[in-house]
Amino acid sequence: MTDFLDTLTAAAPRLWEATLVTLQLSVGGAAVAFVVAVLLGLASLSGVALVRGTSRVVVEFFRGTSLVVQLFWLFFVLPQLGVDLPSMTTGILALGLNYGAYGSEVVRGSINAVPKGQWETTVALSMSPVTTMRRVIWPQAWALMLPGLNNLLIMLIKGSALAGFIFLQDLTFVTDQLRRTTDTFVAFGIGMVIYYLIALGASGVLRWLERRAQRRLGLAPPTRRERIRQNAETARLQGTGAVGAPAGGGAAGAPTGGGAP
Amino acid sequence: MIRFEDVVKKFGDTTVLEGLSFAVERGERVTLIGPSGSGKTTILRLLMTLEHLTDGFIYVDGDPLTHELRGGKRVERRPKDVTRIRRRIGMVFQQFNLFPNMTVIDNITEAPVHVLGQSREEARQRAHALLDQVGLKHRAGAHPMELSGGQQQRVAIARALAMDPEVLLLDEVTSALDPELVNDVLEVLREVARTTDITMLIVTHEMQFARDVSNRVLMFDHGHILEEAAPDVMFTSPEHERTRQFLQAIL
Incomplete structure (x- = not known):
């Protein structure tokens, strides 16, 4: 047991560094993946056939080729073409493009799942396509896409383990080194626990976003704080309404007759 | 017409x-x-x-x-x-189709602000008058899901009227x-x-x-x-x- 603790203490700084690398890859990769997913997802719903087709081809390409090969391509082939990216950037880019392609299908599916009546109403109100998407469709699709994105985020975190192939000292790389100097069981055990904790945290954040999105659609009861804010808003609105009513109620002598609503 | x-x-x-x-x-x-x-x-x-x-x-x-x-x-x-x-032209639908991501008042002001270019304050005042007209002045801050079907439909009517249509389709x-x-x-x-x-x-x-x-x-x-x-x-x-x-x- 002391042995174990000693090894752990000795390895702690390196494990911490490795965890940071994995976190950096995950957060960076997720950010790129999200942007790619939204762009490709929206493009796949475009009215312009060329845009739709391009999105289709890009998605199929990044879904259909292996992440490792994409990683190698960015790392070994791009420099030959004169583009030399740091390992971390390469890793983030590869993860972002690959998982972004999967994510675009989640985005597309969620947007398509917003009831047809909502789209028709925006037509009846003559809303522009941008207003329609930004104000009406996206907020509803957002609540629908979060569970799917949550899944992909966890897969992306675990997929970041491939970064060892391009010499990034990430969590998998370091636990594997640790295995050689210590005990297989301990080393991989620690690796597992850290990955699990990262995934747990990430998934917690997305679950929180999901519940928030659902509350905004009235699908989940509001939190206490939101309820208080809502009541204040209602009171304020009714106050505004009263301003429109006869303004001759200044019998109380308050000097604020023309006060802002 | x-x-x-x-x-x-x-x-x-x-x-x-x-x-x-x-x-x-x-x-x-x-x-x-x-x-x-x-x-x-x-x-x-x-x-x-x-x-x-x-x-x-x-x-x-x-x-x-x-x-x-x-x-x-x-x-x-x-x-x-x-x-x-x-x-x-404006239209009211069988299924109301209120926007669930907005409060009642925002449902009504959304298009006047973003389509007709009215100021928020102008749109709000009009929306209040319309809500009063359909008997739902007190529900301005509510979410559509909190309303009965009949109330939702009345909001939908107010929303259509807020665009000042010359033709209304029911x-x-x-x-x-x-x-x-x-x-x-x-x-x-x-x-x-x-x-x-x-x-x-x-x-x-x-x-x-x-x-x-x-x-x-x-x-x-x-x-x-x-x-x-x-x-x-x-x-x-x-x-x-x-x-x-x-x-x-x-x-």
Whole structure:
């Protein structure tokens, strides 16, 4: 047991560094993946056939080729073409493009799942396509896409383990080194626990976003704080309404007759 | 105000409207009745540009809506023109279709602010007046999900009116409501009919309502106008046996 603790203490700084690398890859990769997913997802719903087709081809390409090969391509082939990216950037880019392609299908599916009546109403109100998407469709699709994105985020975190192939000292790389100097069981055990904790945290954040999105659609009861804010808003609105009513109620002598609503 | 000219609408191989022509005068209230599948709702949806016109023309105040004749050929109008003309038309749907991600008041102010370019304050004041008119002033800050169907529909009416439409299309607006909620909604619409000169096209099964508000009733069957008459005449002594059967079945 002391042995174990000693090894752990000795390895702690390196494990911490490795965890940071994995976190950096995950957060960076997720950010790129999200942007790619939204762009490709929206493009796949475009009215312009060329845009739709391009999105289709890009998605199929990044879904259909292996992440490792994409990683190698960015790392070994791009420099030959004169583009030399740091390992971390390469890793983030590869993860972002690959998982972004999967994510675009989640985005597309969620947007398509917003009831047809909502789209028709925006037509009846003559809303522009941008207003329609930004104000009406996206907020509803957002609540629908979060569970799917949550899944992909966890897969992306675990997929970041491939970064060892391009010499990034990430969590998998370091636990594997640790295995050689210590005990297989301990080393991989620690690796597992850290990955699990990262995934747990990430998934917690997305679950929180999901519940928030659902509350905004009235699908989940509001939190206490939101309820208080809502009541204040209602009171304020009714106050505004009263301003429109006869303004001759200044019998109380308050000097604020023309006060802002 | 509205003129259909040789309008054809097909869904795949099914022809819903075949060479339909009719006109509605400004300020007129016209009720469309007929068995389901007779094309009534399709007419409203074509006017709202929710369906693509297979052939023929629709004119709004003399202006062609989706297609026009240019050099003797029937061509589609530019989206910009369609939008400009469509802006004069509003619609209330059977399923209310309130935006669930917005409060009641935001549902009403959204289009006036983002489409008509009204200021938030201006749009809010108008929305309050409209909410008052439909009897829901106290629910301005509520979420659509917290409202009953009848209340949601009344908000939807206020939302359509906030755009100041010249033409209002009502597509079976009480069909999805519990019976005891129907009257509140119809009362609001009667009031709108009484106090404005908005042209209305109404698809409904509420014959008393049709009688109260409309100047003219069109009986549809298989995409054709079988007969048309003032409501009193239509509901008491229709010309066609088919109309009589239909009215008997729903009254």
